[in-house]
Amino acid sequence: MNPEPGKISICGDDSLRIEAGGMRLFITTEDVKSLIFYGRVVPISKSVCRTGEGGITESLLSIGGHAAMNAGGKAVTFFTTNGHYILPLISLQRVARGEAVSAPLFPLETDAPEERK
Template sequence: MTEPGTLSHGTSGALHISVDAEKYRIEAEDARNLLFYGRVIPICEDRSRMTPGGILASETAIEGHAAVNASGKAVMLHTRVGSYIIPLVSLQRVARGEPISAPLFPLIPGVTG
């Protein structure tokens, strides 16, 4: 079973998702597209690595997606490590920076909400 996660407000309006040791990000523009237009958006993971010259290089990879569920009352987040759900109102509040974070609830396998 997947572990619970946390959604938190980040700099420049980005949203951060933390599940175990995995760290993901939703860009501010993507969050707006989800919240205002109901679009499916990418969930990205930052990957840092050392180049042969000893320089820290960062690359971004799409590792999942987020979408408003059919009822319009929750957001489902699907990542490599599992699927989660958060009430839409909680995501909106975190996106505004009202609470610093909110819990993500694991989705039961086979239940798509």
């Protein structure tokens, strides 16, 4: 069985955790609602921990991509720094409502034309 290229699951605070391309990303609860109900483009955030001077661990928050509804309104596309993924809207809704534990992300292929011989 091939491993999933990524998956999306719900966290304890109702935010969505995205594991894709070896990165752990998340979408906040407010942004999940904006994406599902209004179709707005929302940021995908990542938390980076680093040890600063004096051994103090700092947690930095940065944007690792964005999520948007596709033109037909039937799927959500995730554009991250490590790749692009697509997920059916119904799967995202089921995970966000807690009906499903997780859902697999599917890699989104580029529209680049193939070289012709």
